[in-house]
Amino acid sequence: MASVVGLLEARELAARERVEGLREAADRILAELAAAETDWQGWVVARQRVGEVLTDLPEPEPRAAVVKPVPTGQPSAPVAASQAVAPSAGPARRGSIVPVWRPGLKSDVLALDYQRILALLVARAAQGQGVMSCQELAAGLGLELTSANVEGRVRSRVKRLADRGWLAEPVPGAFTLAAGTAADS
Structure with missing residues (x-):
């Protein structure tokens, strides 16, 4: 024992x-x-x-080009040239970095996909409607409403824009133009 x-x-x-x-x-x-x-x-x-x-980077001469929204399958009011996001620098290339927003910085420093998202939100703001969900943005961009498009192509981009000060997310999953970008658009 x-x-x-x-x-x-x-x-x-x-x-x-x-x-x-x-x-x-x-x-x-x-x-x-x-x-x-x-x-x-x-x-x-x-x-x-x-x-x-x-x-x-130095500010180049302003150009007359205007960013136009991507045609959608859903009916919506067209964006007038005065409501579109005005360019201020050379066009960004695909995969370029999203800079932190500052006064005077225009949307053409962003890649085209980001410019289209901003144009949709500018159009929505012009209609007096504020926020858009990622599904609404995907539909507005003419994308099929699949998880890969909504999560991978739209949500990741709008989150990046919100993190850099271009957009605001007043309610989780709903995005609108940030105060400063709305004034510059």
């Missing part, structure tokens, strides 16, 4: 081994966390620096 002290020592040893194993796992996770945070901070700095560089 085992002694009580021997049983207690065996359980103490097992508990100590478990604690040491958990400490090693915690140390590994903390090291991975530190590396991930360093990587993340590098991307934050990179984005900020690109935003600064884009902010310092």
Whole structure:
């Protein structure tokens, strides 16, 4: 028959081994966390620096071109040229970075997909209606209402525009022009 002290020592040893194993796992996770945070901070700095560089670009001569909304399958009022988002710089190429909005920055610095989203919201604001859901935006862009289009093509873009100050999200999932962009449009 085992002694009580021997049983207690065996359980103490097992508990100590478990604690040491958990400490090693915690140390590994903390090291991975530190590396991930360093990587993340590098991307934050990179984005900020690109935003600064884009902010310092000289303003080119204004052009007469106007961004027009994409025709939709749903009936809506056409956007007048005075309501369209006015350009201010050379056209952005597909996949370009969305700069942080600042006064005087026009929508033509954005890629065409982002310009179309803004044009739809400008038209909606001109009709006295405020917010649009991602499904309404997808339909307004003439996209099939699939998860890939609504989530992948529309929601990701409007969230990026909202994060950069171009749009506001007064209600989760509903977007409208931000106060400053509405005044500049």
